[in-house]
Amino acid sequence: MAAPTTGVAIIGAGLSGLTLALALHRQNIPCILYESREASLDIGGAIMLSPNALKILDALGIYDKIAPLGYHFEELYFHSDDDKPVDTFEFGSQTKHAYKALRIYRYELINVLVSMVRDAGIPVQYNKKFTHVVSSSSSSVTWAFADGSSATAKLLVGADGIHSRVRKHLYPDLVPKFTNMIGVTAVVPREQLQAGPDYPLPVTIMSPKHGAFVIAPQRADGSEVLIGKQRRLQQEYDRAGWDELMENKTWCVDFLREGSADFPPIVANAVTDIPLKGINLWPFYLVPKLDTWAKGRVVILGDAAHAIPPTAGQGVNQAFEDVYTFAGVVARVRDQKQSEDDEQDAVRISKALKNWQLGRQARVDLVLDLNDKLNKRRLPDAVKAGVFEPFDMDWLYGVDFDQMIAEWAS
Ligand SMILES: Cc1cc2nc3c(=O)[nH]c(=O)nc-3n(C[C@H](O)[C@H](O)[C@H](O)COP(=O)(O)OP(=O)(O)OC[C@H]3O[C@@H](n4cnc5c(N)ncnc54)[C@H](O)[C@@H]3O)c2cc1C
Known part of the structure; x- marks a missing residue:
């Protein structure tokens, strides 16, 4: 039997899912997390966070807790094979973007997020593997777990990573491509x-x-x-x-x-x-560019929506942009609600989520473009040819997310 309808159900308690839960909580939107493993996925050692993500983590009260745990730096340096400097890439800047970059172990970040989620009273169910959507209407969505149980919510968010099962509801045949x-x-x-x-x-x-x-x-x-x-x-x-x-x-x-x-x-x-x-x-x-990140009341974000190659180090940073702006847009739509009509509500939320996806995709596209430019600079002939002009990183690090939210939800 389906559980009573909750607000937002999040599949995956990884970095995207846990942070989304905190972002929704800040907006007074009730949510619940379901994670297939015994604990949140901890892969790959440490990650690098840039000012765009750190600004978001600061707004959610996370930055002060993680700042003492990591290594702070501003530039990435590039050398030729005879150890000559050929290029630098700004990953953070205290003076220009208010934050140095932070390199932190994923498990340390996860520990902070898990404890904040617990303190906020947000329920997390581990060993709960999402399998498929059972039914979806204009007001709710019901899905099944591998243990035979099911649940219902107003919105279902797939924050379940690059091999997302939730994404199968939108793209049954899509498989991520090995690069x-x-x-x-x-x-x-x-x-x-x-x-x-x-x-x-x-x-x-x-x-x-x-x-x-x-x-x-x-x-x-x-x-x-x-x-x-x-x-x-x-x-x-x-x-x-x-x-x-x-x-x-x-x-x-x-x-x-x-x-x-x-x-x-x-x-x-x-x-x-x-x-x-x-x-x-x-x-x-990588996940090829998707036309949509939402179908009815099912949404995907983070790596599930746009796993991108690691060249510019933006994988997880872009996921944080997704979750913060998603929570902001959903809260705005709620605040603007004028009637209890489910159909009208569904139209408004789907319009706002479309704006959100197009806006977010435009930023991801710029990151992919930056990846290409960086890859070109790393080609042997380019390295031999010499030193490069620095990139202007303001478009990536110096953005106003609350303004974006206001535009997308209007
Ligand atoms: C080895 C490695 C190193 C990396 N290093 C960096 C780095 O330095 N910098 C960077 O920006 N990015 C890095 N990345 C990419 C980065 O890990 C991802 O961008 C980021 O983890 C995306 O977060 P996410 O929460 O969307 O997905 P994930 O971190 O994959 O989390 C998804 C969560 O969903 C759960 N889940 C999956 N399926 C289900 C299901 N059916 N039901 C319920 N739960 C489910 C998973 O167990 C997991 O906890 C690295 C990736 C790898 C593999």
Whole structure:
């Protein structure tokens, strides 16, 4: 039997889902979270947050709690394989955008979000795997879980990641596309680099032969660094195959060490001793551009709607933009409600959500465009040709989300 109708039901208690719950709570919109796992997904070590996302996390009262936990920086540095600086990329700026960038372990961010969700009294049900939508009307939607139970809400939001099951309701045949790029990462103490305190970090060192090697400090004091290498891989695996490859630590260590003699000494130092515990493998998938992120009372956001390649480091940052603006738009529509007519209500919410999706997609498109520009700068010929003009990042970091919400919900 379906449970009584709640306001917004969120499938997935990952970064998007948990933050969405807090954003809705701030707007006095009741919600509930359902997560298929025993705990929220914790993959890939640390993530980098830029001012656009940090502004949102600040508005939700999250920033003050996470700021002491992470490593603050402003620029990403790019070097050639003979260790010459060729480019920089602004990831944050205290003076220009009010926030330095923050690199923080995903589990630390999740812990803060989970405890805030608990303190707010928002229910979270773990081991609840969404399977499919059973029925949908102008006023509610009912769906099923893998354990045979079902539930009903006014809005169902799929924040269930790149392999989203909720997305199947909108696009039954869509499967994310493998980009033939993978990244393998590990964690080593900073002192292992044997680089002086003035060596610019985070750095990406680009080899025409072996791809990009990344070194990025983490922990509040920068005492450990992520080391990572990206390169092409022709073969695609299924999920079990990727897991097996990640568990093959010898393969991962060999991948990280391959060609290190052709990089500057800092790379050879970085890979001398690689603890197996912190190794991660990240196959880069993308979700093709979708015409719509909503069907009736079912909406998708975060990676479910637009998983994007990691070049500009915007994956999770764009997900935070989705959730904040989504909650704002839904609250505005509620505040403007003029009658109890379900049909009219459905028309108004679907119009506002269409505006929201088009506005958000336009920003995601600009990020994809930035990815392309950055990829071009990383081509061997471009690297050889020399130093580049810095990008103006104001369009990405300096936006007013509340103004966007007002426009989309009007
Ligand atoms: C190894 C790795 C490293 C990464 N590093 C970075 C980085 O440094 N910077 C960056 O910006 N991005 C990074 N990304 C991308 C980033 O992880 C995503 O953009 C981000 O996690 C998206 O958040 P999300 O909440 O939308 O999805 P997810 O984080 O995937 O969360 C989805 C949640 O939904 C749950 N779920 C899934 N299916 C169901 C179901 N049927 N029923 C109920 N619950 C379900 C999952 O268990 C999970 O908890 C990385 C990705 C990987 C794989």
